[in-house]
Amino acid sequence: MNDRAEKKAARATADQVARAANVSRVAVSRAFNPNASLKPEKRDRILKVARELNYTPDMAARSLVTGRSHLVGMIVPDVCSPWESQEIDALTTALQAEGFATLLFKVKADFSMDPRLLTYMRGFNPDSVIAFTENILPDVLCGFLDRAVPIYVIYDDVEQFAGAASGTLYDRLLVRQKNGIEQAVALLQGYGARRIAYLGGKAQSLANAERERTLKETLAERGMDAPIVLAGDYTYDTAYQATLDLFRVGDGADAIFAANDVGAFGAIDALRHELGLSVPEDVKVVGFDDIPQAHWKSYNLTTVRIDLEERVRALVRLILMRLRAPDAEPFTETLNTRLIVRGTVG
Amino acid sequence: MNDRAEKKAARATADQVARAANVSRVAVSRAFNPNASLKPEKRDRILKVARELNYTPDMAARSLVTGRSHLVGMIVPDVCSPWESQEIDALTTALQAEGFATLLFKVKADFSMDPRLLTYMRGFNPDSVIAFTENILPDVLCGFLDRAVPIYVIYDDVEQFAGAASGTLYDRLLVRQKNGIEQAVALLQGYGARRIAYLGGKAQSLANAERERTLKETLAERGMDAPIVLAGDYTYDTAYQATLDLFRVGDGADAIFAANDVGAFGAIDALRHELGLSVPEDVKVVGFDDIPQAHWKSYNLTTVRIDLEERVRALVRLILMRLRAPDAEPFTETLNTRLIVRGTVG
DNA sequence: GACAAAGATGAAAGCGTGTTCATTCTTGAT
DNA sequence: ATCAAGAATGAACACGCTTTCATCTTTGTC
Numbered sequence: 214m215n216d217r218a219e220k221k222a223a224r225a226t227a228d229q230v231a232r233a234a235n236v237s238r239v240a241v242s243r244a245f246n247p248n249a250s251l252k253p254e255k256r257d258r259i260l261k262v263a264r265e266l267n268y269t270p271d272m273a274a275r276s277l278v279t280g281r282s283h284l285v286g287m288i289v290p291d292v293c294s295p296w297e298s299q300e301i302d303a304l305t306t307a308l309q310a311e312g313f314a315t316l317l318f319k320v321k322a323d324f325s326m327d328p329r330l331l332t333y334m335r336g337f338n339p340d341s342v343i344a345f346t347e348n349i350l351p352d353v354l355c356g357f358l359d360r361a362v363p364i365y366v367i368y369d370d371v372e373q374f375a376g377a378a379s380g381t382l383y384d385r386l387l388v389r390q391k392n393g394i395e396q397a398v399a400l401l402q403g404y405g406a407r408r409i410a411y412l413g414g415k416a417q418s419l420a421n422a423e424r425e426r427t428l429k430e431t432l433a434e435r436g437m438d439a440p441i442v443l444a445g446d447y448t449y450d451t452a453y454q455a456t457l458d459l460f461r462v463g464d465g466a467d468a469i470f471a472a473n474d475v476g477a478f479g480a481i482d483a484l485r486h487e488l489g490l491s492v493p494e495d496v497k498v499v500g501f502d503d504i505p506q507a508h509w510k511s512y513n514l515t516t517v518r519i520d521l522e523e524r525v526r527a528l529v530r531l532i533l534m535r536l537r538a539p540d541a542e543p544f545t546e547t548l549n550t551r552l553i554v555r556g557t558v559g
Numbered sequence: 560m561n562d563r564a565e566k567k568a569a570r571a572t573a574d575q576v577a578r579a580a581n582v583s584r585v586a587v588s589r590a591f592n593p594n595a596s597l598k599p600e601k602r603d604r605i606l607k608v609a610r611e612l613n614y615t616p617d618m619a620a621r622s623l624v625t626g627r628s629h630l631v632g633m634i635v636p637d638v639c640s641p642w643e644s645q646e647i648d649a650l651t652t653a654l655q656a657e658g659f660a661t662l663l664f665k666v667k668a669d670f671s672m673d674p675r676l677l678t679y680m681r682g683f684n685p686d687s688v689i690a691f692t693e694n695i696l697p698d699v700l701c702g703f704l705d706r707a708v709p710i711y712v713i714y715d716d717v718e719q720f721a722g723a724a725s726g727t728l729y730d731r732l733l734v735r736q737k738n739g740i741e742q743a744v745a746l747l748q749g750y751g752a753r754r755i756a757y758l759g760g761k762a763q764s765l766a767n768a769e770r771e772r773t774l775k776e777t778l779a780e781r782g783m784d785a786p787i788v789l790a791g792d793y794t795y796d797t798a799y800q801a802t803l804d805l806f807r808v809g810d811g812a813d814a815i816f817a818a819n820d821v822g823a824f825g826a827i828d829a830l831r832h833e834l835g836l837s838v839p840e841d842v843k844v845v846g847f848d849d850i851p852q853a854h855w856k857s858y859n860l861t862t863v864r865i866d867l868e869e870r871v872r873a874l875v876r877l878i879l880m881r882l883r884a885p886d887a888e889p890f891t892e893t894l895n896t897r898l899i900v901r902g903t904v905g
Numbered sequence: 906g907a908c909a910a911a912g913a914t915g916a917a918a919g920c921g922t923g924t925t926c927a928t929t930c931t932t933g934a935t
Numbered sequence: 936a937t938c939a940a941g942a943a944t945g946a947a948c949a950c951g952c953t954t955t956c957a958t959c960t961t962t963g964t965c
Contacts, residue, residue, distance in 0.1 A: 237945050269682040274921035276619040277950045292648035302638035305665050315663040319651050336615040482856035510828035511857035620951035623920045
């Protein structure tokens with residue numbers, strides 16, 4: 214209670230501001246609420262006094278009465294992953310501009326969801342939740358959050374996911390993988406690649422499943438052989454090892470399609486630094502995501518890109534719309550992918 | 560008020576749990592507070608009912624009365640930076656285990672501090688604040704946070720920083736750069752390097768200043784020439800360009816000391832892919848941080864490391880101690896650095 | 906079996922804010 | 936000058952929880 218007293222002394226309350234400005238406490242509240250009716254000059258005076266006293270409305274108290282926490286929860290398995298950190302950065306910036314703060318929760322790397330974490334998170338009463346863990350069905354999340362909090366799952370699939378969550382209505386941000394993959398396959402085919410390997414991401418990942426499925430479909434459409442599928446987990450080391458196995462134990466390949474850029478880096482390094490093969494002359498490599506490192510000269514990776522800014526804009530728009538109209542019909546946004554051509558194909 | 564009603568219907572309150580379990584609301588509160596006195600069987604019964612009703616204590620309400628938000632604010636300029644994302648990830652994991660959630664705030668990349676952001680952040684009443692922006696003096700932060708919230712600034716300097724914040728007492732986590740730099744210089748000298756360049760980080764960065772100062776000091780102690788100092792900003796692209804300039808406009812160097820690993824990557828790529836020089840034969844390169852990418856085969860970087868886990872453990876310990884004893888004397892922890900030898904020196 | 910000490914319990918007060926609702930003040934048209 | 940309509944105002948309540956305090960129950964000891 215010692216610190217309690219300190220804090221009380223340190224932080225000004227609306228009551229103190231009211232007394233100092235010779236107005237009622239209600240007026241102070243209104244001064245900080247733009248659409249409340251208050252004489253402009255009075256508002257200015259109150260805001261001035263508030264600034265002098267270094268006063269800020271207490272979000273906890275405000276949240277208690279309004280039901281809005283101005284907090285957006287993000288459930289993340291690995292902040293270190295370039296793709297995720299990129300996404301977190303952009304989302305936090307955009308949400309902050311709209312008055313929301315990011316509340317970060319980490320889940321285990323194996324994507325297993327700790328129920329206690331969800332319970333704990335709900336205690337903070339986030340206005341919205343963005344989940345980066347692609348294998349968590351929103352039903353699970355909805356159950357924990359009592360279906361009162363809008364949830365967005367960042368993933369790259371369409372039908373598969375919608376099916377898994379049948380019965381639950383929610384806003385969706387869809388990514389059409391087809392365009393980018395088609396462009397990549399056309400390019401590979403043009404350079405004469407015939408034996409294509411798909412270096413997978415996490416087995417449970419829906420994005421991975423959808424990328425693999427779309428690749429197979431596209432190859433079939435063009436009359437090419439089905440891809441050799443290698444297991445992976447989106448990490449550099451696993452991709453490195455898988456590539457070694459492909460060429461030492463297996464029969465190699467003309468081209469490698471990696472489920473993400475980091476995996477592509479692992480493949481490239483294995484080819485160049487351990488197998489003595491050159492990229493793109495001996496083996497062509499294509500990645501997914503277009504993370505910032507993809508343009509580094511050591512890799513200079515040709516990769517399928519989902520425009521980050523566009524995606525973040527769409528997601529923030531979805532979140533804000535849902536908060537303003539909680540009972541509106543579910544929205545759906547669809548984004549496209551395209552190939553970024555660099556030096557690892559031709 | 561529609562969503563309000565929904566939410567009310569969705570989230571159970573302590574009152575409802577109390578009624579369902581036939582106890583007083585106070586008992587429910589005690590059931591969730593481990594050190595409150597309550598008959599064990601009664602507690603179990605309450606917790607069981609709570610689970611059935613999917614009840615979680617509301618953190619906002621709890622925060623209001625206890626003065627503890629269980630929120631730790633993190634002020635971050637660039638989540639995408641491997642070093643920062645690494646640190647955020649580890650801190651979030653460790654704090655989460657102690658019952659704290661991470662509240663993320665982004666500041667502009669040029670490190671300029673938006674005062675409105677600080678005000679806004681204070682509204683959330685974080686129990687502690689960790690700032691990654693090395694050039695923000697804690698005085699500024701303290702002023703905004705009313706000196707009631709413990710603040711930790713992640714930086715790598717010692718005296719310089721302490722001087723800048725004279726008069727303010729605060730806990731400190733210090734990093735001794737000397738060890739790692741000395742090991743690196745010894746290694747470089749052993750391989751015959753004589754002309755050493757220092758590829759700087761952000762000009763305002765205290766970590767950068769301290770690394771540069773320590774490098775100069777170490778070179779002088781060993782009777783070596785002062786380093787050629789190049790301006791940088793911790794980014795790949797700037798490091799790349801600076802390295803080109805060093806060899807095309809300037810007279811080149813035997814070895815490059817980069818202020819961070821990402822900068823070292825830029826230097827290596829410029830040397831290998833544009834200047835036609837080989838690393839380490841023609842030019843040796845040393846980095847700072849030992850981020851995960853440093854072991855990727857394309858770089859295989861020799862670098863000075865501050866043990867992340869050790870650092871996070873120390874920081875979390877500091878935070879917890881300060882929260883338990885707000886009036887205790889300031890603590891100080893000091894960490895060491897050491898050289899991780901890989902393939903870019905000899 | 907009596908008594909003190911310790912533990913368990915619930916009523917009430919309060920944390921800092923937003924929001925009703927009834928009242929007062931202002932404005933502009935007649 | 937008068938009146939209605941609208942804007943501005945403040946008292947009171949509510950949000951969901953913890954904590955104090957006084958009361959009641961259990962436990963241990965001689």
